[in-house]
Amino acid sequence: MIFAFFFILGAIWGSFSNVCIFRLPQDKGVVLDRSFCPQCKCIIKWYDNIPLISFLYLKRKCRNCDCKIDFQYFFVELLSALTFCVVYFVYGLSVTTLLFIILSIFFIIIFFIDLKHFIIPDELSFPLMFIGLLKSFYPNLDQELFPNLINSLIGGILGYVIIWVIIFLYKKIKNKEGMGLGDAKLLSAIGFWFGWVSVPLIIFFSSVIALLYVAPTLINKTKSLTTEIPFGPYLIIGTVVYIIFGNQIKLILFNI
Structure with missing residues (x-):
């Protein structure tokens, strides 16, 4: 029932x-x-x-x-x-269920908007950041899933800065826009939710998934390296992969 x-x-x-x-x-x-x-x-x-x-x-x-x-x-x-x-x-x-339900609603909306329109509205990114930071004040959350306040703050800043640096360097080298600040805000929100450790892992997962999806279209030349693709959906898929497998991966990395 x-x-x-x-x-x-x-x-x-x-x-x-x-x-x-x-x-x-x-x-x-x-x-x-x-x-x-x-x-x-x-x-x-x-x-x-x-x-x-x-x-x-x-x-x-x-x-x-x-x-x-x-x-x-x-x-x-x-x-x-x-x-x-x-x-x-x-x-x-549980509170964890409530948080993941809220996150899933935001993720579903962002996924399909970015997929179709190549934008991530601030009306979604900013509340997601705020909720990600706010939940850090709740004392009884699973620390393996949701980080403490300091970890969350660093994650939010790191998520934004990494994408901003990629955008800056790409523009300097290629003299054109590569990614949008919407992706930076989304990764910042994800950093607020899951902490700084999650950020490089999610970028890695997202990039691999995007590459696997785009590679066949590059091979058959239906798309080129200059073709614009929305990266937000891949960040979301990468986050889902992190939620499912993140703890196991962190155990492997920290035990090496």
């Missing part, structure tokens, strides 16, 4: 995430404005806006104009629902 609760809660937050993904890049409000079809502009009734169910019932079409609904809406709701369940399964009813 509790899994059903987290699944439904996750689907609801996934629906809200879809609103943010669609509206934030357009500087539109995400709370008061009602959902509408992007094609016919008709307001979507509540019974056509039930997470997951309405998508399946309407067969991926708008009731009013038969415009196809982007599969991303269903995928985000399902991903959010499953993420909530997995977090609860691993960490139970």
Whole structure:
């Protein structure tokens, strides 16, 4: 029964995430404005806006104009629902579960916005930084997952500085922009959440994953080395890898 609760809660937050993904890049409000079809502009009734169910019932079409609904809406709701369940399964009813649920909502929104628009809105990065720092004042968190205040502060500063230095050097050498400050702010937020030790590991994981994804397109020449790619999604995937395997990797490194 509790899994059903987290699944439904996750689907609801996934629906809200879809609103943010669609509206934030357009500087539109995400709370008061009602959902509408992007094609016919008709307001979507509540019974056509039930997470997951309405998508399946309407067969991926708008009731009013038969415009196809982007599969991303269903995928985000399902991903959010499953993420909530997995977090609860691993960490139970705890503050850690609450924190990871909050983090997952931010990560899902940032992932899809950056993937599509190549931007990471400050409206997401700054609250994520603040929450990452604020949680360090809670005394009973697992120190292996979440660092103390000093570690968190260093992590936030280090995350920003590393990306800023990469941007600065690339611009000096190539005389053009390589990465955006949105990536620096995101890595800073991640540093606030998981401390300075996490930053180099997450950069490594993210870079390897990005390289593995981009390499085939470079080989078949559908993309070149100058093709712009969003790095935010890779930072998020790298962070997930760190959360899952970080402790084991740190044990290996510190025992060498």
